[in-house]
Amino acid sequence: MNKSERQAAVARIINQQPIATQDELLEALKAANITATQATISRDVRELKIFKAQDANGNVRYTLFRGDEASQIERLGASIREVGLGITRVQFMNVIKTLPSNGNLLAAQIDEIHFKQVVGTLAGHDTIVVISPDEVAAKWFQQRYENSFE
Structure with missing residues (x-):
């Protein structure tokens, strides 16, 4: 492990x-x-x-330690820049590819923030599925984080 x-x-x-x-x-x-x-x-x-x-x-x-929401969002952005490889939106979901062995930790950070645009996450070894309540929310999430992968 x-x-x-x-x-x-x-x-x-x-x-x-x-x-x-x-x-x-x-x-x-x-x-x-x-x-x-x-x-x-x-x-x-x-x-x-x-x-x-x-x-x-x-x-x-x-x-x-949870910190305030702003620090959690900053930490998520930093983690995405560090281990994220890309994000693809498919209807009301976003699929995030990560470096190997980082899917679970990044998904836990997303869950910890309690975005209203995220219903939940499913994480694997190097892939996260971020489920949103609708396409508008999924598009918001994608737009917020797609520049972090560059």
Whole structure:
């Protein structure tokens, strides 16, 4: 498993279950058949900007730093410029080609922003399908990001 796939799994686990320590995170990854060392997880925690915060029940748990919407959009643009190869609109969907092993991480960033023009994403190894509610929304998404691929 490569870094982007592992980090996508880390982000998914932290969003889905209360994880309070790196040991708990390692165990959750192990349960998902993902092998990682303590040092690797420590780097992932730092790179993903994971921090500890109290949840609604007062329990301390890992949380992903989200930042404001503007910083998320800037980060998405930077990621698209770094790993995106192209975008093609097909009716109400956009197909984004990425460098190998980057589809999941880029799709997670798109999902994280909650664009009203995006219903959801499907991600693979090097391809993302961005589903929009209609062709107008899909065209908006394509126009917003097509210049990032140059």
